[in-house]
Each structure stands twice: as structure tokens, then as C-alpha cells.
Amino acid sequence: MIILAIAIDIFLILLSLKYAWWYPSISKKKTRIMMYHMISDQVADSKKSGLRVSEQMFEKHLKYFTDNDWKFIKMSELNxxxxxxxxxxxxxxxxxxxxxxxxxxxxxxYNACATLYLVIDRHDNDWSVKKNSKHNTGILAKEEKLTDGQIAEMVDSDIFELGGHTISHPFLPNLTIEEKENEIISCKTILENxxxxxxxxxxxxxxxxxxxDVQIIKNSSFESAVTTDEGVVSLDSIYELKRVKASGKDNFFAFKLRVKKGFRGFI
Ligand SMILES: [Zn+2]
Structure with missing residues (x-):
């Protein structure tokens, strides 16, 4: 009996740490930048499940923002x-x-819009190994990428705007200053042209x-830059903006918690 009570307590503590529903909400006047990668179903044996939000769940997200009177903006409108x-x-x-x-x-x-941080050399490029050579599953490299024709259509529709995400998706700490400048400055000019x-x-x-790197971004006349740190927007850190992670591992409750406080929980 005591063991059962302890097990229930541990379960509740873990649940509470995972969802942290008791953590205070952040004012809705602080902009939320949502971070997505793929809108697709999960694939078997994938270690990248967090990057895939299903079509049904993505629609629920858009409906939630619409029903709750959030205005959709592109990153260029942030200020x-x-x-x-x-x-x-x-x-x-x-x-x-x-x-x-x-x-x-x-x-x-849903009359929404989005910003696409596009890698220029995105075809047959297994960038996950650049961060960690053990990440050599090739899963992301195999994933089909957008063609230039599709991107042109997305941009011309005015629903998407483009953001820079370097030429080859390098691991920046491994590059010299000149290489960094080339990856960052050139990606802007290539996309614009x-x-x-x-x-x-x-x-x-x-x-x-x-x-x-922040300095190079500032000098390249970018107006903002986003990180993968979790949280809501603080305009004081316009070149190190936090984002709210949309994870394929989340249920809808977890998504709403993330929007409320900028992150889901502590574990
Ligand atoms: Zn990326």
C-alpha cells in the first residue's frame, strides 16, 4: 500500500514537472514566435519526432490562434x-x-502568414552531422525539400516571407570569421536576388x-534574429529572440501551455 502511494506521488510530481501548469502565464501582449520545422506525420524509428507536427495538430494550432484573436504577423512586422x-x-x-x-x-x-528560414543548399545536405558526427542517420537529408519554384509561389502569395538560415546550415562554432560572414551575408543577398x-x-x-555571430548579423543589416531558446519575445534582445517550440511530441494541452508561458515544463 505504501509503495503504491509513493508511486502515485512520484507520478504526480513528474506530471507536474512535465507540464508545469501552475507556472504563471506571460502577458499576451508579449509576441509569441512559434518554431516549426515539418508539418507531417511521424515516420517509423525517427529520432526527429519533435520536428514533425501533424497536419491535424497544425490546423488545431491555427484555429486556436484565430479563435483566441491572435493576429498573425511576419517577422519583418515585429517592431x-x-x-x-x-x-x-x-x-x-x-x-x-x-x-x-x-x-x-x-x-x-486561416488567413495566416509565416516566415520561412530557408537553407540555400538544402538538397542532399545532411547538416545534422555537422553538429554531432554521431547524428549520421541521414533522416533529415532524405526528407524532401522545397524547390525554388515552390518557394517563389509561396513568397508571391504574400503568405510567406523569407528569412536567412545560412547557405549550408553549418555548425557556426566550427567556422572562421570569414566563413561565417560568407554564410550569413551571402545567404541574404542570394535569397533577395x-x-x-x-x-x-x-x-x-x-x-x-x-x-x-550576433555582430555579423547586425552588420549585415538584418533587423532581427531568432534562436531556439524557449520563451516569448523581448524586444530588448532583437538579435537573440526566443521562440515557442511547436513539438511533434506534444498533445494540444502541452501546446496551449507553451503558448501561455513560452515553454512546456521542466522535464
Ligand atoms: Zn535549421
Whole structure:
């Protein structure tokens, strides 16, 4: 009996740490930047399940924001709202094909918009090994990526805007200053010229960066940069913006908790 009581207590403590529903909400006037990668079903044996939010769940997210009067913005509009409105920026990293096939029609349906942080050399590029050579499953490399034609259509629709995410998705700490400058500055010019658009925001590959990278971003006339640190927007850190992670491992309750407080829980 005592063992059962202890087991129940441990379960409740773990549940409470996982969801932290008791943690105070953050004012809705602080912008939420949502971080997505793929909108797709889970695949067997994938270690990247957190990166895949299902189509049904993504639609639930969009419906939640719409029903609760959140205004969708693109990252270039961030400064317009200055902490006095209830706004959300949907962002996608890397450039997966499902962003066109699945996310694009849903964004249209909900009158929403999004920012796509696009890798220029995204085809046949296994960037997960650049961070950790043990990550050599090739899962992300096999994942189909967007074609330039699809991206042009997404940008021309005015539903998507593009953000920089480097040329090859390198692990920035491994690069020299010159290599970093090339990855960061060139990706902006290439995107702007290829898609005849303005690129004002940047996402650090793997969310890993140093202060010298922040300096390069500032000098490259980017207006903002996002990390993978979890939280809501603080306009004081416009080049190190936190995002709210949309995880494929989450249920809808967990998603709502993340929007409320910027993160889900402590474990
Ligand atoms: Zn990335």
C-alpha cells in the first residue's frame, strides 16, 4: 500500500514537472514566435519526432490562434507591434517540402502568414552531422525539400516571407570569421536576388551562436534574429529572440501551455 502511494506521488510530481501548469502565464501582449520545422506525420524509428507536427495538430494550432484573436504577423512586422498587441509569428526552419504541400494551404485557409528560414543548399545536405558526427542517420537529408519554384509561389502569395538560415546550415562554432560572414551575408543577398524579395530576419543554425555571430548579423543589416531558446519575445534582445517550440511530441494541452508561458515544463 505504501509503495503504491509513493508511486502515485512520484507520478504526480513528474506530471507536474512535465507540464508545469501552475507556472504563471506571460502577458499576451508579449509576441509569441512559434518554431516549426515539418508539418507531417511521424515516420517509423525517427529520432526527429519533435520536428514533425501533424497536419491535424497544425490546423488545431491555427484555429486556436484565430479563435483566441491572435493576429498573425511576419517577422519583418515585429517592431510594428511593440508589446501592445496580441500577435503571433509562425516560423518554419530549413525548407521542407511539406511547408508547401501541407502548411501553405492551411495558412491560406486561416488567413495566416509565416516566415520561412530557408537553407540555400538544402538538397542532399545532411547538416545534422555537422553538429554531432554521431547524428549520421541521414533522416533529415532524405526528407524532401522545397524547390525554388515552390518557394517563389509561396513568397508571391504574400503568405510567406523569407528569412536567412545560412547557405549550408553549418555548425557556426566550427567556422572562421570569414566563413561565417560568407554564410550569413551571402545567404541574404542570394535569397533577395533569387526571389526578388526583402530578407530582414535570420535564424541561427541549430540555435547555436556566439556574440561575434550576433555582430555579423547586425552588420549585415538584418533587423532581427531568432534562436531556439524557449520563451516569448523581448524586444530588448532583437538579435537573440526566443521562440515557442511547436513539438511533434506534444498533445494540444502541452501546446496551449507553451503558448501561455513560452515553454512546456521542466522535464
Ligand atoms: Zn535549421
Amino acid at each position: 510594428k507591434y511593440n508589446d501592445d498587441a496580441k500577435v503571433v509569428a509562425i516560423t518554419f526552419d530549413d525548407g521542407y517540402l511539406d511547408n508547401y504541400k501541407t502548411a501553405f494551404p492551411l495558412l491560406k485557409k 533569387k526571389f526578388n524579395t526583402k530578407v530582414t530576419s535570420f535564424a541561427y543554425p541549430f540555435g547555436i551562436y556566439a556574440q561575434e
